[in-house]
Amino acid sequence: MATLGELERSVMDLLWDSADALTAGAIRDGLAHGNAAGAGKDLAVTTVLTVLSRLEAKDFVNRDRDTRPHLFRASTSRAAHMAELMHEVLGAAPDREAVLARFVGQVSPSEVAALRRMLDGK
Amino acid sequence: MATLGELERSVMDLLWDSADALTAGAIRDGLAHGNAAGAGKDLAVTTVLTVLSRLEAKDFVNRDRDTRPHLFRASTSRAAHMAELMHEVLGAAPDREAVLARFVGQVSPSEVAALRRMLDGK
DNA sequence: GAATAGTTCTACACGATGTAGAAGACGGAA
DNA sequence: TTCCGTCTTCTACATCGTGTAGAACTATTC
Numbered sequence: 001m002a003t004l005g006e007l008e009r010s011v012m013d014l015l016w017d018s019a020d021a022l023t024a025g026a027i028r029d030g031l032a033h034g035n036a037a038g039a040g041k042d043l044a045v046t047t048v049l050t051v052l053s054r055l056e057a058k059d060f061v062n063r064d065r066d067t068r069p070h071l072f073r074a075s076t077s078r079a080a081h082m083a084e085l086m087h088e089v090l091g092a093a094p095d096r097e098a099v100l101a102r103f104v105g106q107v108s109p110s111e112v113a114a115l116r117r118m119l120d121g122k
Numbered sequence: 123m124a125t126l127g128e129l130e131r132s133v134m135d136l137l138w139d140s141a142d143a144l145t146a147g148a149i150r151d152g153l154a155h156g157n158a159a160g161a162g163k164d165l166a167v168t169t170v171l172t173v174l175s176r177l178e179a180k181d182f183v184n185r186d187r188d189t190r191p192h193l194f195r196a197s198t199s200r201a202a203h204m205a206e207l208m209h210e211v212l213g214a215a216p217d218r219e220a221v222l223a224r225f226v227g228q229v230s231p232s233e234v235a236a237l238r239r240m241l242d243g244k
Numbered sequence: 245g246a247a248t249a250g251t252t253c254t255a256c257a258c259g260a261t262g263t264a265g266a267a268g269a270c271g272g273a274a
Numbered sequence: 275t276t277c278c279g280t281c282t283t284c285t286a287c288a289t290c291g292t293g294t295a296g297a298a299c300t301a302t303t304c
Binding site: 124125127128129130165166167168169172173176190 | 260261262263264265270271
Binding site: 005007008043044046051054 | 292296302
């Protein structure tokens, strides 16, 4: 999977945090007066559209071309994306269990508990 | 942490797979007639040295300048590196537990068992 | 049909990476 | 002690991904 740049990531965050699809303009505004990370950027709408096109090419967003301001939505949830990234890292290692061991060793106690619950639920 | 390119990664793999430190020449040969991934590349030694220097700058390798052909060794184990990468991904998510849940949901059964053991050992 | 709002094309700068020659430094052989 | 071969450092360039946006084109609406 392709990695995301800073700006691409900010755009994805906006989409992920938004329940419904967004227009390029809305995303532009989100980046400008946004509350989340990567805010404060005052970009041209074309810039945002370029980024969105690239994200679309990478299958990170779906674009609805039937509405006039096109609508963009994330094609995957953030959690799914992140989990996939983690699996990708893990998959690139020959010594998977060793990696898992290290990984678990650094998880916070509360998350350890959460992990236990998750494992039990399987 | 900086991400590694293709070639950089191949070099790291050689270092990770080697018990002891390697010279630039050895790495060059490893890349050429190597068994592992990224093999078949017939590069100039200077190329390898450039890559090694960059890896050194990124603190991925340590260089021993006291021996004549300098010796290079990975500064971290692969498992540690991979685990850190995974934590990095996880840390970039606001909904950490959701990500963990997804992640665990896709781990193979044998690894689930391993995870249980690891958690119990804490 | 003209103004307006939105989209696509094209373009450029910049940094990371892959790649290596030329030039410099160093250690051993003569 | 000088020279030679080996190894390292410097410098350089191409390419690719990303950030950034103007110019030109298209569709909508009055």
